[in-house]
Amino acid sequence: MNTTVFAPWEDPQAKPLIQFQNVTKRFGGFTAIDNLSLDIFEKEFFALLGPSGCGKTTMMRMLAGFEKPSDGHIMLGGQDIDPIPPNKRAVNMMFQSYALFPHLSIWENIAFGLRRDNMPKRDLEDRVEEMLRLTRLEQFARRKPHQISGGQRQRVALARSLAKAPKLLLLDEPLGALDKKLRQDTQFELMDIQEKTGTTFVIVTHDQEEAMTVASRVAVMDQGKLMQVATPDRIYENPNSVYVADFIGDVNIIEGRATANGDETYQVDWAEGQSPLTATSSTGFTNGQSCHLAIRPEKVTISADRPADAINAVQGKVHDIAYLGNLSTYHVELANGTIIKAQSANTRRISRRSFTWEDPVWLSWTATAAVLLAN
Amino acid sequence: MGRPGLAVMDGHGCGFAGELMRRALLIAIPYVWLLALFLVPFFIVLKISLSDVELAIPPYTPTLDLSQGWAGITDFFSQLDFENFVWLTEDDLYWKAYLSSVKIALISTVLTLLVGYPIAYGMARAPTEWRPTLMMLVILPFWTSFLIRVYAWMGILSNEGYLNQILLWLGIISTPLTILNTNTAVYIGIVYTYLPFMILPIYSSLERMDESLIEAAEDLGCSRLKAFWLVTIPLSRPGIIAGCFLVMIPVIGEFVIPSLLGGSGTLMIGKVLWEEFFSNRDWPVASAVAVVLLLILVIPIVLFQRNQQKQTEAGQ
Numbered sequence: 001m002n003t004t005v006f007a008p009w010e011d012p013q014a015k016p017l018i019q020f021q022n023v024t025k026r027f028g029g030f031t032a033i034d035n036l037s038l039d040i041f042e043k044e045f046f047a048l049l050g051p052s053g054c055g056k057t058t059m060m061r062m063l064a065g066f067e068k069p070s071d072g073h074i075m076l077g078g079q080d081i082d083p084i085p086p087n088k089r090a091v092n093m094m095f096q097s098y099a100l101f102p103h104l105s106i107w108e109n110i111a112f113g114l115r116r117d118n119m120p121k122r123d124l125e126d127r128v129e130e131m132l133r134l135t136r137l138e139q140f141a142r143r144k145p146h147q148i149s150g151g152q153r154q155r156v157a158l159a160r161s162l163a164k165a166p167k168l169l170l171l172d173e174p175l176g177a178l179d180k181k182l183r184q185d186t187q188f189e190l191m192d193i194q195e196k197t198g199t200t201f202v203i204v205t206h207d208q209e210e211a212m213t214v215a216s217r218v219a220v221m222d223q224g225k226l227m228q229v230a231t232p233d234r235i236y237e238n239p240n241s242v243y244v245a246d247f248i249g250d251v252n253i254i255e256g257r258a259t260a261n262g263d264e265t266y267q268v269d270w271a272e273g274q275s276p277l278t279a280t281s282s283t284g285f286t287n288g289q290s291c292h293l294a295i296r297p298e299k300v301t302i303s304a305d306r307p308a309d310a311i312n313a314v315q316g317k318v319h320d321i322a323y324l325g326n327l328s329t330y331h332v333e334l335a336n337g338t339i340i341k342a343q344s345a346n347t348r349r350i351s352r353r354s355f356t357w358e359d360p361v362w363l364s365w366t367a368t369a370a371v372l373l374a375n
Numbered sequence: 376m377g378r379p380g381l382a383v384m385d386g387h388g389c390g391f392a393g394e395l396m397r398r399a400l401l402i403a404i405p406y407v408w409l410l411a412l413f414l415v416p417f418f419i420v421l422k423i424s425l426s427d428v429e430l431a432i433p434p435y436t437p438t439l440d441l442s443q444g445w446a447g448i449t450d451f452f453s454q455l456d457f458e459n460f461v462w463l464t465e466d467d468l469y470w471k472a473y474l475s476s477v478k479i480a481l482i483s484t485v486l487t488l489l490v491g492y493p494i495a496y497g498m499a500r501a502p503t504e505w506r507p508t509l510m511m512l513v514i515l516p517f518w519t520s521f522l523i524r525v526y527a528w529m530g531i532l533s534n535e536g537y538l539n540q541i542l543l544w545l546g547i548i549s550t551p552l553t554i555l556n557t558n559t560a561v562y563i564g565i566v567y568t569y570l571p572f573m574i575l576p577i578y579s580s581l582e583r584m585d586e587s588l589i590e591a592a593e594d595l596g597c598s599r600l601k602a603f604w605l606v607t608i609p610l611s612r613p614g615i616i617a618g619c620f621l622v623m624i625p626v627i628g629e630f631v632i633p634s635l636l637g638g639s640g641t642l643m644i645g646k647v648l649w650e651e652f653f654s655n656r657d658w659p660v661a662s663a664v665a666v667v668l669l670l671i672l673v674i675p676i677v678l679f680q681r682n683q684q685k686q687t688e689a690g691q
Contacts, residue, residue, distance in 0.1 A: 066590055086593045099591035103609045116596030164595065 006216065007231075008041040015078070017042045017168065017200055018063065023072035025058055025224075032058040034224035035072070045194050045201045047215035049208060051247075055224040056204045060170050063202065064093045077167065087116075092166040096173040098157035100145040106156050107132075107141040113164045131159040134193060151182050158190075162197060171203040175210060187213045208248050212236065220244050236296075242373055245294040250329070252300070252340050254293040258285035258372065266372060268293055271336050277312045281372035292373045299369040300342035302330055302355065303362050310364035316340070318359045323350065330355065332363055417669070424662035425455040435658050459663035468647065469664065473671065475642040479558070479633075480626040483565040487622050488615065490566055491573035495614075496607075498574070499581035510578075513571050525564055525635050532560050532636070556638030564632040569625070573618040580614030581607070613686045620679035628668055644668055 008014040016039035025033040032055045040046045048056040061067045062074060065086030073080050081089060092113070100109050110131050114124045132138045135155040140148050145156065154174065161169055174190070175183045191214050194201050205211050211218045212232040219229040220243075228235060228244045239245035242253055254277070256270030266285055267276040270293070277293060285291055306313055319339060320331035323346075330342045342363050346353075355361055426435040437454040440447040463469045498509045516524060531537045532555040539551040554560050584607070592602035608615075630645030637643070644664065651661035 064590075064594055066593075086590070087596045087598055091594075093591070093594045095587045095591055097585060097587050099585060099587040101588060101591075101606060103612075112592070113595030116601075160595070 006043070008044070009039070009217065014041055016040060017044075017077055018202075019073075019075040020059075021073045021075065023062070023069045023074060025055075025062065025067060026070045032224050033062075033069075036224070036226055037072075038219065038226060038229065040200065040202060042200055043198055045191065045203070045214055045216045047211035047218045048202065048204045048221060049211040049218050049247075050206065050221035052206060054221040056206075056221050057172060058224075059221075060093070060172055060202065060204050063168065064091055064170055065089050090167040091170060092161040092164055092168075093170040094157045094161040094172065094174050096176060098145075098153050098177075100153060100156055100160070102145055105142055105144055106137060106148070109145065109156055110160045110163050112160065117164070127163060131163050134162070134196070135159040150177055151186065154178060154186065155189075158193070162193070162199065165197075166199065168200045168202065171201060173205055174203065175205075175207075183210070184213075190214055212248070220247060222247075238371060239294065239373070241375055242292050242294065245371065245373065250297050250341060250343075252293075252295045252297065254295070254338070254340075256291060256293060258289050258291045259287050260285070265367065266291075268372070271334075271338065274314065274334070274336065277370070278367045279312075279370045279372045280367050283372070283374070285372065285374070289374070292375070293370045294373055295340075295365055295370040297329055297341040297343035298327075299365055300340065301364050302332070302342040302344055303364065304354065304359075306362045307364045311367050312370075313362055313364040314340070315360065315362055318355050318357055318361055321355075321357065328353070330361070332361060420662045420665055422455070423658050424459055424660075424666050425457065426659045427454075427456075427458065428657050428659050433658070434656050459659045460667070462660060463663055463667060468642075469644075469667075472642045472644045472647045473667070476627050476629075476644040477671070479561065479565075479641075479643060480623045480629075483562050483569070483626055484619050484623045486562060487566050487569055487573045488619060491570055491618065492577055492611075492615070494570075495574045495577035495581055495611075498578050499584070506582075513574050517571070521568065522631065524568070525631060528560070528564055528567065528636060529555060532563065555636065558637065558641055560636040560638075561633050561641055561643075564636040565622075565626055565629065568632065569622040572621040576617035576621065577611055577614040580611045584610050613682065616682045617679070620675055620682070624672055624675055624679070627672060 008016075018038075018040040020036055020038040023033055023036050024031065034055075036059075048059055050056045058067060062069055063076075065081070065084060068082055073082055075081065076089070076091070101112065104112065107128060110128045111124060114127055119127070129138075132141055135158055137152065137155055137159060140152060140156075145153055148156070154177070158171075158174070171190075175186055178186060187210060190201075194214075203211070203214060212235075215232060217229060218232055218235050220227040220235065222243055227247075228240045230238070235244060236248055239248065245251045246253065254268070254270050256268040256277070258266040258268055259276075261267040261278065264282055265278060265280050267278055268291060269276045279293055301307070301310075306315070314334055316332040316334040318330055319333040322329040322331070326346060327343055328346055330344070332340050332342060334340065340363055423435055426437060428434060429436040437451050439451045443450070494513075498506060498513075501509055529536075533539075534551045534553060534555070536555070538554070539548075542548045543551065554563070588606050588610070589602050592606045593599070597605060628645045628648075629643060630649050633641045633643040633646050634649070637646075648661055648664050648668070651657050651664060655661075
């Protein structure tokens, strides 16, 4: 197997499709986007992830042309697009509310953008049919938007925004209105369609699972700033800050002081009467520098006896158990009151579970399992 | 096993009959209302329109004399005829008045729409906290008597009125314009009076509209103007239709505005009706005029109701 990994962001020669150059956006006294720079490459499926009010929707609306940057520039294919109105941009948007025209049929909704370009009748019909096929909506073409289901409406919105074959497609919380099961199916559908059409997708979402599933790269935002931009696995495994580690998935954060202990290895003193923890880190820490140790619950092993070879092991008793069906999360209380979460797969039936409330247990993890963060 | 099933069926049937009774009662109330306030007066007017004029009290004949029993009733019906309706077709005053009323109603509806739509649009696009105030301003004129407001317009539009004074003072005109007692004054009066009936339904349809639809249209390649034409106008169509009917239907029969602001040349059926009743004291002909007017109005009213029905169906 010789497949080249799609990673233009690692290629210094690659030209980004979109460039945010020191973009700031203010609404009155409120700064929604704060001096932000970002490159997005062609054919990427890029996710802007963050809590509501973090500025992700403002980023998208600036790309669509509904808002103009207060400072800085946005480039699309090397061209400054700030002065270009939304109707002249090779960018289409799928709205959170879908914004389907209620007075037009599904067919006419999809044809709407093509008609504005005065496309010849034959080509237009072909293109609409193609979009209907792509989104599996052929039998609904004559219906009005209020006569179809939420999932179908979502596909119409997608078909309509893809019909003009934009260079860039913006998706504003595209799956927010769908229930969980349908959302998961639709995520894979979106990825399929993105791959088939080769369009660059930028998706805005507050759902970290959705961002991780669909995106080639994820940008985690907070208060108008980018916290981290990386592939989903790097965001999860190597968060660069406590904020990112905490925002993506479940995590244990242990505060302490770092002391160098060999090459790229540090000892963390974290509580009175507890033996120091060991973690590796490629970023340097000075002796005595305060730090945070982030450990994912699934990387913590729970056992009845102290594992002989474990480099990090702490003792506690089971405080709470969250049963999730396939997994169980154990909340273990240490002697000093700290709660550490450990997750394990339920490979056995629940009646044969090894631990129950108030059981004394040992938690252990390897030196590479935890991430050492400065802030 | 069959018996309990039957019992359940019986119980159900009983409840069903009770439900029907309740429904019938509920429906009966508006029907009684309609009967008392619309159908009964209509039949009285219809009866008068089939009678003959007479110098008496009441000023028409025959009157129903129930003391003579059956003979009285047959006598009464034998004296009714369509003479007055035939008369309406013979004197061209009437059909000219009907035609002129419809024309004035159509023109003033279009004028009201042209003035009202931008106002409704502005209101729907105004910041949310302003909207109740703007709505209040539209409704405010209803708090003073309609008659007083029309008289006020006489003060504004007359030769020595405020409008002419201001225009003379500004030097735009050198001799006063004659506006009062012309059709122009009638149009001004109608547009002014009926404007809220146009604004409110259009406003309510525009206000419900999702702002992102306009953005979606722009995103797909529409200019602002094109988006307005292709999205805003079609989506406010139910409001436009409702507003037009709400203005046109009463304007056809309008009496006060043409008689106060209009001149001798302003021919409207409401005025003719008034003159037949009170100047000529010819109640039968006046009633015939009223019956025909009602028939003319039924057509737009039915169209209006069909539109409303379609709208509620679309909303479901």
